[in-house]
Amino acid sequence: MLEGRHLIEPMDFTNEELDGIFELADSIIEDEKSYMDKCRGKILASLFYEPSTRTRFSFEAAMYRLGGQVIGFSEPSSSSVSKGESIADTIKTVSCYADIAVMRHPKEGAPKVASMYSDIPVINAGDGGHQHPTQTLTDLLTIRRTKGEIGNITIGCCGDLKFGRTVHSLIKALSRYENVKFVLISPSELKIPDYIKREVLEKNGIEYVEAEKLEENMGSLDILYMTRVQKERFFNEEDYIRLKDSYILTPDKMEYAKKDMMVLHPLPRVNEISPEIDSDPRALYFKQAKYGMYVRMALIAKLLGVC
Amino acid sequence: MTVSINSIKKGIVIDHIKAGHGIKVYNYLGLDKVDFTVALIKNAPSNKQNKKDIIKIENAMNIDFTVLGLIDPTMTINIIENESIKEKIKLSIPKKVEDVIKCKNPRCVTSVEKNIPHIFLLFDEEKLEYRCQYCDEVYTFSEV
Numbered sequence: 001m002l003e004g005r006h007l008i009e010p011m012d013f014t015n016e017e018l019d020g021i022f023e024l025a026d027s028i029i030e031d032e033k034s035y036m037d038k039c040r041g042k043i044l045a046s047l048f049y050e051p052s053t054r055t056r057f058s059f060e061a062a063m064y065r066l067g068g069q070v071i072g073f074s075e076p077s078s079s080s081v082s083k084g085e086s087i088a089d090t091i092k093t094v095s096c097y098a099d100i101a102v103m104r105h106p107k108e109g110a111p112k113v114a115s116m117y118s119d120i121p122v123i124n125a126g127d128g129g130h131q132h133p134t135q136t137l138t139d140l141l142t143i144r145r146t147k148g149e150i151g152n153i154t155i156g157c158c159g160d161l162k163f164g165r166t167v168h169s170l171i172k173a174l175s176r177y178e179n180v181k182f183v184l185i186s187p188s189e190l191k192i193p194d195y196i197k198r199e200v201l202e203k204n205g206i207e208y209v210e211a212e213k214l215e216e217n218m219g220s221l222d223i224l225y226m227t228r229v230q231k232e233r234f235f236n237e238e239d240y241i242r243l244k245d246s247y248i249l250t251p252d253k254m255e256y257a258k259k260d261m262m263v264l265h266p267l268p269r270v271n272e273i274s275p276e277i278d279s280d281p282r283a284l285y286f287k288q289a290k291y292g293m294y295v296r297m298a299l300i301a302k303l304l305g306v307c
Numbered sequence: 308m309t310v311s312i313n314s315i316k317k318g319i320v321i322d323h324i325k326a327g328h329g330i331k332v333y334n335y336l337g338l339d340k341v342d343f344t345v346a347l348i349k350n351a352p353s354n355k356q357n358k359k360d361i362i363k364i365e366n367a368m369n370i371d372f373t374v375l376g377l378i379d380p381t382m383t384i385n386i387i388e389n390e391s392i393k394e395k396i397k398l399s400i401p402k403k404v405e406d407v408i409k410c411k412n413p414r415c416v417t418s419v420e421k422n423i424p425h426i427f428l429l430f431d432e433e434k435l436e437y438r439c440q441y442c443d444e445v446y447t448f449s450e451v
């Protein structure tokens with residue numbers, strides 16, 4: 001039962017509970033109309049302490065599509081936060097007005113604090129560089145709907161693997177599925193943190209390789225998960241010049257890929273995927289964004305206990 | 308001349324403290340502020356450890372053993388009454404540490420939110436690693 005629960009980090013839910021969310025998302029996608037009144041009379045509090053239009057729209061659209069309503073703020077300067085109110089007090093007050101809350105906060109652990117003082121379910125919509133569990137649900141739903149299952153895949157994660165919280169969460173979540181292999185492609189300065197290798201990959205006996213070049217590893221991948229690499233993350237100009245092109249996905253690199261490989265990206269992209277790829281049937285990132293809204297509809301409905 | 312520290316009538320002897328950690332234990336227990344007899348013995352010879360620290364407290368003092376388990380779970384605590392050991396207390400590594408240490412991660416919510424408990428959960432028993440329950444930053448107790 002997910003009713004009344006919080007989602008602070010992806011591992012808060014078991015695989016069976018995630019399956020329940022994905023199955024509900026599937027049936028919403030199949031027949032959206034029959035869900036349009038499920039949250040009638042319910043209110044979602046959207047507490048965005050830092051701007052993130054994309055994630056906020058995704059949640060708010062999800063609530064509206066379920067027939068519910070939304071209150072909240074999209075930047076702290078317009079809220080009681082600017083008066084110095086604590087997170088604990090904010091969520092206690094919000095609990096009086098709303099039925100469920102979603103929080104984006106620049107500080108790591110802020111939604112966890114909210115959940116400790118809240119009478120209503122709290123969903124973490126991103127806390128600093130720490131967690132972004134609904135992005136992970138989005139990624140898993142996209143893989144599940146496209147491949148038919150989440151296990152039995154080789155997934156390449158490419159880009160900034162050091163600071164990329166979406167990749168960290170995804171690796172953690174995928175570590176619980178059968179036969180998942182990782183190819184971790186990044187500049188040496190932006191390699192995956194040691195604790196992920198130690199605690200997640202090695203502890204669970206998961207096969208992985210680390211690499212620098214994308215095209216050399218392309219052929220083995222069932223999924224390519226792209227993330228941004230910013231120029232300022234490099235320690236020196238030379239390395240940037242040497243490697244910058246290897247992290248831009250172009251049609252010639254797609255030549256090496258399997259016919260049914262999936263390209264995923266949490267969006268927004270800057271220049272790491274060339275727009276020419278968008279029309280390739282393997283490019284799934286916009287579809288992924290759409291699935292993100294459906295999976296949030298399913299999540300909200302489950303936490304409110306209406307489905 | 309020898310200092311008379313060998314026998315105490317009533318009190319606590321904390322033995323087998325890893326050499327060098329004695330002062331840490333001393334500070335944690337606030338022994339610099341008490342007005343009864345306290346002896347901190349450094350680098351005493353030890354069969355097991357080669358060298359060890361010992362603290363003798365001539366008073367029935369209430370000690371938070373959780374904190375001691377955190378500093379060094381191998382030390383032993385002897386409760387002394389009438390010059391003999393009345394009780395030996397085995398320390399264990401606490402699973403949860405509340406309001407003993409603070410998270411140093413500047414991105415952690417504990418750096419801005421007041422009045423919340425600072426909670427660390429044991430995550431690697433062998434390495435004595437604890438993780439901030441809010442931001443997941445890892446601490447080994449030896450560095451705290």
Ligand SMILES: [Zn+2]
Nearest residue numbers: 410415439442
């Ligand atoms: Zn912390």
